[in-house]
Amino acid sequence: MMKKIQQNLFNTWYNSLLTLISLWLIYWISFSLISWGFTQAEWGVLQANLRLFFLGRYPVDLLWRPWTILGIIMGLGTLSWRLRKGKILIWFLGFLVISWLLTGGLFLETVKLDDLGGLVLTLLTALVSIVLSFPFGVLLALGRQSNLPVIRWLSIGYIELIRGLPLIGILFMAQVMVPLVLPPDIRPDRVVRAICGLTMFSAAYLAENVRGGLQSIPKGQTEAAKALGLSTPLVLALIILPQALKAVIPTIVGQFISLFKDTSLLAIVGLVELLGISQSILANPKFLGRYGEVYLFIALIYWIFCYSMSLGSKKFEQQL
Amino acid sequence: MLNQLNGKTLLLAMILVVTTLSGCGSNESNNTINNSSRLDTVKSRGTLVCGVYGNLPGFSFVDESGEYSGIDADLCRGIAAALFDDPDKIQFRNLSAQERFAAVKSGEVDLLSRNTTWTISRDTSVGLEFAPTIFYDGQGMMVKKASGAKELADLNNKSICVQSGTTTELNLADQMNKRGINYTPVVFENPDALYAAYEQGRCEGATSDRSALIARRASLPQPDDHVVLDVVMSKEPLAPAVANGDSTWSDTIKWITYALIQAEEFGITQENLSSFENSNDPSIKRFLGLEGNLGEDMGLPKDFAARVIKHVGNYGEIYQRNIGEPLGLERGPNKLWTNGGLLYSPPFR
Numbered sequence: 001m002m003k004k005i006q007q008n009l010f011n012t013w014y015n016s017l018l019t020l021i022s023l024w025l026i027y028w029i030s031f032s033l034i035s036w037g038f039t040q041a042e043w044g045v046l047q048a049n050l051r052l053f054f055l056g057r058y059p060v061d062l063l064w065r066p067w068t069i070l071g072i073i074m075g076l077g078t079l080s081w082r083l084r085k086g087k088i089l090i091w092f093l094g095f096l097v098i099s100w101l102l103t104g105g106l107f108l109e110t111v112k113l114d115d116l117g118g119l120v121l122t123l124l125t126a127l128v129s130i131v132l133s134f135p136f137g138v139l140l141a142l143g144r145q146s147n148l149p150v151i152r153w154l155s156i157g158y159i160e161l162i163r164g165l166p167l168i169g170i171l172f173m174a175q176v177m178v179p180l181v182l183p184p185d186i187r188p189d190r191v192v193r194a195i196c197g198l199t200m201f202s203a204a205y206l207a208e209n210v211r212g213g214l215q216s217i218p219k220g221q222t223e224a225a226k227a228l229g230l231s232t233p234l235v236l237a238l239i240i241l242p243q244a245l246k247a248v249i250p251t252i253v254g255q256f257i258s259l260f261k262d263t264s265l266l267a268i269v270g271l272v273e274l275l276g277i278s279q280s281i282l283a284n285p286k287f288l289g290r291y292g293e294v295y296l297f298i299a300l301i302y303w304i305f306c307y308s309m310s311l312g313s314k315k316f317e318q319q320l
Numbered sequence: 321m322l323n324q325l326n327g328k329t330l331l332l333a334m335i336l337v338v339t340t341l342s343g344c345g346s347n348e349s350n351n352t353i354n355n356s357s358r359l360d361t362v363k364s365r366g367t368l369v370c371g372v373y374g375n376l377p378g379f380s381f382v383d384e385s386g387e388y389s390g391i392d393a394d395l396c397r398g399i400a401a402a403l404f405d406d407p408d409k410i411q412f413r414n415l416s417a418q419e420r421f422a423a424v425k426s427g428e429v430d431l432l433s434r435n436t437t438w439t440i441s442r443d444t445s446v447g448l449e450f451a452p453t454i455f456y457d458g459q460g461m462m463v464k465k466a467s468g469a470k471e472l473a474d475l476n477n478k479s480i481c482v483q484s485g486t487t488t489e490l491n492l493a494d495q496m497n498k499r500g501i502n503y504t505p506v507v508f509e510n511p512d513a514l515y516a517a518y519e520q521g522r523c524e525g526a527t528s529d530r531s532a533l534i535a536r537r538a539s540l541p542q543p544d545d546h547v548v549l550d551v552v553m554s555k556e557p558l559a560p561a562v563a564n565g566d567s568t569w570s571d572t573i574k575w576i577t578y579a580l581i582q583a584e585e586f587g588i589t590q591e592n593l594s595s596f597e598n599s600n601d602p603s604i605k606r607f608l609g610l611e612g613n614l615g616e617d618m619g620l621p622k623d624f625a626a627r628v629i630k631h632v633g634n635y636g637e638i639y640q641r642n643i644g645e646p647l648g649l650e651r652g653p654n655k656l657w658t659n660g661g662l663l664y665s666p667p668f669r
Contacts, residue, residue, distance in 0.1 A: 048384045057386045114411065176419045179426035190413075270414040272374070272382070280374050280414070282512070283381035284389075285646035288539030291512045 036292070045290040046297050049281045053297070056117015056277055062109065065101045066120065072098060095131075113191040117272035119301060125191065125273065126260040129198035133259070134252075136199065137206025138245075142236065144211055155207070162204035168265050171197045175269040194266050202259045209251045213244030246320055253313035257306045264302075274298050357568035359619055362430050367409045370396035371429035374414035377535040378643045379435045379455075379558075388412045391642045392433040394632050395454060395560055395577065399431065401631035402576050402624040421446050424563050431562055431573060437487075438559040448561040449570040451577045454635075455643075456653040456662055458552035459491050460530035462537060465547050467524055472499055472551055478524035479504040481514050491554040492527050515540070529556055535647040571618055578665040579625040582607060583634035585656055585665065590633040593626065607668045614668060625668075635663065 010016040046053070055066055076094045080087045102120070104110035116124065143155030162170070174197035179187055188196075217240055225235040245252075267276035278294050281287060287294075362368055372380035372392050380390040388396075397407035415423050415434055424432045425447060436442070437457075438450045461480075463469045472495065482489050484507040496503055506523045508514040515536050518526040526533070533548045540546060560577065562570050583589075586604055588596055596604055605611040609623035616622055632638060643649050655661025 052382060052384070052386055057382065060386070112411070114413070172418070176422045179428045180422065184427055268416055270374070270416045270419060272414055276374075276414065277382065280382040283375045283377045284383055285377045285535060285538070286384075288377055288535060289512075289515070291516075 041293050042290060043293055045281070045287040045293055049287075052118055052277055052281060053274070053301075054119045056121060056272055057115050058117070058120065059111060059115070062111065065108075069098050069101050072101075113189045116191065118277045119274050121191070121266075121271065121273040122260075122263050123305075125195050125198060125263050125266065125271075128195050129202055129259060129263075130256050132195070132199045133202035133206055136203035138210050138241070140203060140207035141210035141214060144207065145214060159204045159207050162201055163208070165201075167197075167201050167262055168268060170201050171265055171269050173197070190271065194269070194271055198259060198262065201262075202255065205255055206252065209248050209255060210244065212251070213246075213248035214240065216247050217243055246317075249313060249317050249320075253310060257309050260306060260309065261302060274301065357619075358427075358430055358562070358566050359569045359572055362569075363403060366404065367411050368396065368400045368403065369411045369413060369428070369430045370399075371413050371415040371420060371423055371432045371434055372396070373434045374412070376435055376532075378531060378647045378649070380412075380433075389642065391455060391638055392435060392560075394638045394642060395433050395580075396431065398580060398628045398632045398638075399573065399576050401627045402572075402579075402620060405621070405627050405631075407631040421448065424448060424561065427563070430569075431560060433560045435558045436561055438557045438561075442561070447564040449564050449566075451560045451562070451570065451573040452581070452665075453557040453559045453662075454577060454580075455531070455558040457529045457531050457556035457558055458653075459488055459527060459554040459556065460533050461525050461527050461549045461551060461553070462518070462533045462546055463525045463549065465545050469525070469549070471549060472496070472553075473501060475503060475525050476501050477503070479506050479522070481506045481508060481518045481523040481526040483507075483511060483514055483528065484509055487554070488528055495553045511536075527553070531643065531647065531649055534649045538648055568619060572620065575618065576624065576628060579607075579628055579668075580632075580635040580638065581656070581663045582665040582668055583625065583629050584636040584663075585658065588629055588634060589637055590629060593629050603667075603669065 009019040051058075051063075055063075058066065072094060076090060080090060083090070100106060100108070102111070102116070102124070103113060140155050140159055143151045144159065146152045146155070171194065174193040175190060178193055221239055221243075222235055225239045230238070263273055264275040266273050267279060270276070272280060275298065278298050282291055282294055370393075372388065372390075374380050374382065374388075376390070376392075378390055380388060380392040383389040393412065396410055396412070400410040401407040403409075413423070413429055415429070415432070420432055420434055420436065421442070423429050432448070435455070438453060442448050443450055461472065461475070463475070467474075469475055480492065480503050482492055482505050489505070489507065492505065504523075506517065508517065511528070511532075514526060514528075517523060519540055526536075528536075530548060530552070537543050537546050537548060560573055562573055586596075586607065588604070588608075596608060597610065599605060599608075599610075602611065606614060608626045609615050609621070613622055615624045621627065633641070639651065639654060644651070651659075651661060653662045655663065657664040
């Protein structure tokens with residue numbers, strides 16, 4: 001043990017110096033952070049606003065619905081851990097039930113999408129955009145490889161146009177330009193507009209990721225499949241896409257993680273997702289100046305979700 | 321829900337792509353809808369959509385119970401109370417500084433109650449119609465008491481923390497140039513970072529709107545070590561606004577705002593409102609809708625002013641609840657004209 005330490009950390013004079021400096025830095029940072037956490041920080045701001053952070057302004061008398069949803073998600077989690085088949089179907093049905101519980105309609109009191117906020121809104125926008133952008137992305141990637149010039153040029157045009165625009169620009173277009181162009185009666189909710197913006201953006205990047213996977217499949221496979229008499233859709237669905245998508249799972253998940261974090265940009269266009277509601281909480285005269293506590297807390301929440309996404313994708317890859 | 325969303329999203333995605341590609345050429349189709357006043361739209365909808373900032377202490381923020389609080393939010397409540405006799409028939413919408421004017425003009429929100437400074441360009445070329453000012457603010461300067469500074473000239477050759485990209489930064493430069501004072505601006509994007517830097521002593525003074533400075537001062541570890549100087553460097557009359565070209569609706573907002581001020585002048589409060597029902601004063605009777613039909617003539621209920629007071633109180637009460645008590649800011653210019661302030665309501669008759 002001692003030998004290992006000496007070999008790796010103190011083998012030359014400059015390495016010893018580096019080790020000492022790093023140790024001192026680690027000690028200093030963690031000590032000041034911990035002493036701040038115990039002496040100066042006032043964590044009451046989190047306790048008092050816990051419901052706001054997680055649910056935003058969700059009506060208080062309907063709180064049983066988010067709790068039920070949490071139960072459903074946990075149940076689905078354990079179920080899909082046990083089950084071998086039908087996971088996707090279960091999650092799809094679960095998603096329908098969850099969105100019904102969350103927003104109401106059909107025997108339940110409706111909750112306006114605008115009243116959602118905090119973590120729920122972050123998760124909703126991220127999840128729906130992820131689910132929607134995946135098929136769009138795959139279609140765009142296929143379109144870009146297509147032999148039909150119109151489809152190919154349209155796909156290329158879309159991908160290059162969207163990739164050439166900053167996400168915040170697209171979000172501003174969705175929130176500010178759409179109302180100017182569309183009359184009020186067919187104007188969608190601003191949450192829906194945000195989801196559209198995120199989906200459009202993410203789909204273009206996803207298409208390029210998927211194209212990487214498609215190009216990694218040798219041409220001989222297509223030719224062999226065609227020689228066996230498979231039609232083009234079958235070649236894609238059975239031979240090409242399964243291999244191509246498997247090859248690009250890490251980059252796709254990376255794209256989804258960054259999409260999840262990009263939802264914080266919605267705070268700039270006035271939606272009260274996790275960051276937006278935090279800024280509003282910080283404007284409460286009772287909690288002025290408590291930004292350290294609040295921002296650390298939401299950073300922790302973001303980290304937990306992003307890290308579990310990357311853990312989940314690792315497990316998913318091993319299973320395939 | 322998914323199916324619906326999916327369909328909508330697909331449609332919208334296509335529309336968005338089309339509009340992105342073709343540019344937005346068709347503005348003519350917009351103008352065909354506006355034959356009736358927004359007052360009728362709001363009444364038939366049954367809720368008021370109110371654009372607020374949502375992140376400003378004392379003006380609009382979400383409190384612990386999840387309700388919008390602040391003077392801007394209470395003005396919205398007052399208008400909902402006048403129209404529906406229910407201050408909760410309201411939908412708040414957070415607006416960023418960039419999208420606020422577009423949101424009013426496109427009809428996304430019925431009313432902008434978002435600490436917006438009334439200026440000539442916003443009133444004319446931007447195309448807004450401003451209701452009376454509900455808060456007279458002005459730019460101030462906060463310094464440490466130990467520095468002994470009493471006026472701007474004492475800050476010669478000192479550094480001053482200021483938020484970038486705001487009129488505050490420009491006003492500071494104007495005022496200092498006018499007085500021939502040398503200073504080093506230390507510029508921040510985010511107000512939290514600004515006051516953290518000031519607290520750590522990276523600059524001798526911090527400048528912002530006086531209401532903001534006083535709120536921030538209260539949140540510093542030792543508030544008594546800091547003073548907000550008496551100097552006022554700019555005029556910031558904060559007023560609610562609606563879109564141009566709908567005078568029925570802008571009159572509604574204007575007179576409901578005046579009703580708050582007039583109620584304070586009459587001394588009518590949320591508590592003593594019922595005692596005025598037997599008042600003999602004809603002007604109070606007219607004001608409360610017990611006599612005449614001032615309200616009905618403008619398309620509102622007869623007792624609109626009484627409803628406003630019943631649900632949100634008069635201007636003084638709103639001020640005290642949102643700014644006076646929590647932020648410790650004195651009324652200053654926001655006193656009634658009878659007390660030497662600037663608040664003055666034209667007569668209700």
